[in-house]
Amino acid sequence: xxxxxxxxxxxxxxxxxxxxxxxxxxxxxxxxxxxxxxxxxxxxxxxxxxxxxxxxxxxxxxxxxxxxxxxxxxxxxxxxxxxxxxxxxxxxxxxxxxxxxxxxxxxxxxxxxxxxxxxxxxxxxxxxxxxxxxxxxxxxxxxxxxxxxxxxxxxxxxxxxxxxxxxxxxxxxxxxxxxxxxxxxxxxxxxxxxxxxxxxxxxxxxxxxxxxxxxxxxxxxxxxxxxxxxxxxxxxxxxxxxxxxxxxxxxxxxxxxxxxxxxxxxxxxxxxxxxxxxxxxxxxxxxxxxxxxxxxxxxxxxxxxxxxx
Amino acid sequence: xxxxxxxxxxxxxxxxxxxxxxxxxxxxxxxxxxxxxxxxxxxxxxxxxxxxxxxxxxxxxxxxxxxxxxxxxxxxxxxxxxxxxxxxxxxxxxxxxxxxxxxxxxxxxxxxxxxxxxxxxxxxxxxxxxxxxxxxxxxxxxxxxxxxxxxxxxxxxxxxxxxxxxxxxxxxxxxxxxxxxxxxxxxxxxxxxxxxxxxxxxxxxxxxxxxxxxxxxxxxxxxxxxxxxxxxxxxxxxxxxxxxxxxxxxxxxxxxxxxxxxxxxxxxxxxxxxxxxxxxxxxxxxxxxxxxxxxxxxxxxxxxxxxxx
Numbered sequence: 001x002x003x004x005x006x007x008x009x010x011x012x013x014x015x016x017x018x019x020x021x022x023x024x025x026x027x028x029x030x031x032x033x034x035x036x037x038x039x040x041x042x043x044x045x046x047x048x049x050x051x052x053x054x055x056x057x058x059x060x061x062x063x064x065x066x067x068x069x070x071x072x073x074x075x076x077x078x079x080x081x082x083x084x085x086x087x088x089x090x091x092x093x094x095x096x097x098x099x100x101x102x103x104x105x106x107x108x109x110x111x112x113x114x115x116x117x118x119x120x121x122x123x124x125x126x127x128x129x130x131x132x133x134x135x136x137x138x139x140x141x142x143x144x145x146x147x148x149x150x151x152x153x154x155x156x157x158x159x160x161x162x163x164x165x166x167x168x169x170x171x172x173x174x175x176x177x178x179x180x181x182x183x184x185x186x187x188x189x190x191x192x193x194x195x196x197x198x199x200x201x202x203x204x205x206x207x208x209x210x211x212x213x214x215x216x217x218x219x220x221x222x223x224x225x226x227x228x229x230x231x232x233x234x235x236x237x238x239x240x241x242x243x244x245x246x247x248x249x250x251x252x253x254x255x256x257x258x259x260x261x262x263x264x265x266x267x268x269x270x271x272x273x274x275x276x277x278x279x280x281x282x283x284x285x286x287x288x289x290x291x292x293x294x295x296x297x298x299x300x301x302x303x304x305x306x307x308x309x
Numbered sequence: 310x311x312x313x314x315x316x317x318x319x320x321x322x323x324x325x326x327x328x329x330x331x332x333x334x335x336x337x338x339x340x341x342x343x344x345x346x347x348x349x350x351x352x353x354x355x356x357x358x359x360x361x362x363x364x365x366x367x368x369x370x371x372x373x374x375x376x377x378x379x380x381x382x383x384x385x386x387x388x389x390x391x392x393x394x395x396x397x398x399x400x401x402x403x404x405x406x407x408x409x410x411x412x413x414x415x416x417x418x419x420x421x422x423x424x425x426x427x428x429x430x431x432x433x434x435x436x437x438x439x440x441x442x443x444x445x446x447x448x449x450x451x452x453x454x455x456x457x458x459x460x461x462x463x464x465x466x467x468x469x470x471x472x473x474x475x476x477x478x479x480x481x482x483x484x485x486x487x488x489x490x491x492x493x494x495x496x497x498x499x500x501x502x503x504x505x506x507x508x509x510x511x512x513x514x515x516x517x518x519x520x521x522x523x524x525x526x527x528x529x530x531x532x533x534x535x536x537x538x539x540x541x542x543x544x545x546x547x548x549x550x551x552x553x554x555x556x557x558x559x560x561x562x563x564x565x566x567x568x569x570x571x572x573x574x575x576x577x578x579x580x581x582x583x584x585x586x587x588x589x590x591x592x593x594x595x596x597x598x599x600x601x602x603x604x605x606x607x608x609x610x611x612x613x614x615x616x617x618x
Binding site for chain 2: 042046077081088126171177180183190197
C-alpha cells in the first residue's frame with residue numbers, strides 16, 4: 001500500500017513534512033522568468049516553463065531531505081493545458097528523484113467519473129491495447145461529499161495499484177466550520193462523521209504499517225480537532241495543511257502524530273517556495289533557501305515529536 | 310450575469326437541456342479513432358484528437374437546438390495534458406458556435422486556491438502585463454464542503470465577469486445520501502443546508518432574471534428533493550444530472566422547473582453521445598443520431614413543462 005512507502009520515506013529521512021508546489025509566478029525569481037519568457041514569450045507556455053524550471057530547482061534541493069511533494073492542481077490549471085503539462089512534468093521529475101507525489105486536486109464525482117479521475121491521476125488509461133500513464137501521482141486528495149460511490153473506484157487503485165487517497169475531513173480555511181463543524185442529529189460533527197467514513201473505507205485497504213491507504217486532510221489551524229481526530233481515527237493517516245503561511249505552528253501540528261511520531265505529514269507551500277524572499281538572499285539562491293527552510297521546519301516539528309520510530 | 314445568458318438561450322431554443330460531453334473512447338465511432346490514431350498513434354495525443362473530433366461533430370449537430378454543453382473534466386484529464394488540451398479546444402469551439410459552456414470540474418479549495426481555479430476555468434490569468442484566458446468556460450461546478458471561503462473568489466467573477474457557478478447540493482449518485490441526507494441538529498438535512506448557502510451566496514450576485522449566478526446541482530434521480538429544493542430556493546438555478554443513463558425520466562425532472570418552465574437545465578451525456586449505438590445507425594451518422602435524441606429529450610421534457618416563458 002502506498003502509505004507504507006510514504007511512511008518508509010518519512011522514517012528514513014526522519015522528516016514528516018511535504019513540500020507544497022503551488023508555484024505562483026510571483027514566487028519565481030526573475031532570472032527564471034526571463035529565461036522562460038525569452039524562449040516562449042509572455043504566454044501560457046512561457047509561464048508553464050517558468051513553473052517547471054522553478055519546481056525542478058526546488059525538487060533538486062529538497063529530494064534528499066524531504067520525502068514528498070504536493071503539487072496543487074489549481075496553480076497549474078490557471079496556465080491552461082500548458083500549465084497542466086508542467087504539472088505532469090513536475091510529477092515525473094519528482095518521482096525520478098525518489099519523492100512521493102501527492103496531487104492536491106480535491107477531486108470528487110459519481111462512481112463512473114471517479115474511475116476516470118482515478119485513471120487520470122493515479123492509474124493508467126487504456127488506449128486500444130496500451131495502458132498509458134496520464135499523470136501518475138502516488139496519492140490524490142479527494143472530497144467525500146458524494147459518499148462511498150465517489151471513493152470506491154479509488155480503493156481498487158489503493159489495493160492493487162499501490163496508491164493512496166486523502167479525503168477532506170476538517171479543512172484549514174477560516175470558514176471550514178460552516179458545514180464541517182455542524183452537528184448531525186446523532187451529536188457527531190460533520191467532520192467527525194467524514195473521519196469515521198475514512199476509517200470505514202480504509203478498512204478495505206490496510207497497509208503493513210498501522211495505517212490504511214485512505215488518509216484524511218485535517219488543517220493545522222485547528223489543533224484541537226487534530227488531536228480529537230488522531231485519537232478517534234487510529235488507522236487514518238493525516239495530510240496536514242495550514243502550517244506556516246496559514247498560521248499553524250509546530251505546537252499546533254504535534255497532536256496529529258501518534259506515539260511513534262507517525263500518522264501525519266505536514267505540508268508547507270509558501271514557507272518553502274518563498275523562503276528566498278523572506279530571507280532576502282540572492283534570487284539564484286532560491287533553492288538553497290527552500291532547503292534551509294525545510295530543514296528548519298523539520299527540526300522544529302521533530303523537536304516536538306522526537307525520533308520517528 | 311451569466312445565467313441571464315443561459316436563460317436567454319433556453320428561451321430562444323425552447324430547450325432547457327444541456328449536452329454532457331464526457332467522451333469515452335468506447336463512445337466514439339471507429340472511423341474517427343482510425344483517423345486520429347492513424348495520425349498520432351495509439352497515444353494520449355491520438356486519443357485526445359479523437360475526443361475533439363467527436364465533440365466537434367456533436368457540437369455542429371446540436372448548436373442550433375441545444376443551448377449549452379457540459380464537458381466533464383475527468384474524461385479529459387484521463388488522457389493527460391493532451392486530453393486537457395482537447396478540453397480547451399472543445400470549450401473554444403462550443404463558444405464559437407454560440408453555446409453556453411459549463412465545465413463540470415466540481416472544484417473546491419481554500420480561498421487563495423479558488424482564486425487560481427477561478428482564473429483557470431472562468432476568468433483570465435495575468436502573465437506579466439497580459440491577461441490570458443486559460444479555459445474560459447461560462448460556468449463551473451463547485452463542491453461547497455469548505456464553506457464561504459471556497460466560493461467567494463468565484464462570486465467576483467460572477468458579478469464582474471459574467472460567469473456562473475453550480476454548487477453540489479444533492480448529487481445524483483446512489484450513495485449521495487450518506488452525508489447529504491443526514492439531518493443536522495436544527496432538523497435540516499445537509500443538502501438543504503447547502504442549498505440555503507447557495508441562496509445566501511447568490512444574493513450577492515443576482516441577475517436580471519429571477520435567478521442568481523450561484524446555481525445548484527440537484528440530481529434527477531431524487532425527484533422529491535428536486536421539488537422540495539425548487540420551492541425552498543427561489544433564486545437558485547438548477548443543473549440537473551442523472552436524466553437518462555442514470556435512471557431519471559422527464560416526469561422526475563419536471564419538479565425542477567418554476568411556473569415559467571425556467572429554473573433548471575437538464576443534462577444528458579451518454580444518452581446523446583451514444584444515441585448512434587442505441588439506434589444502431591451507421592457510425593458516420595453519430596452526430597445526427599445525437600441530434601435526434603436531443604430533440605426527443607427536449608420534446609419529452611417540454612411536454613411536461615409547457616412553453617418556456
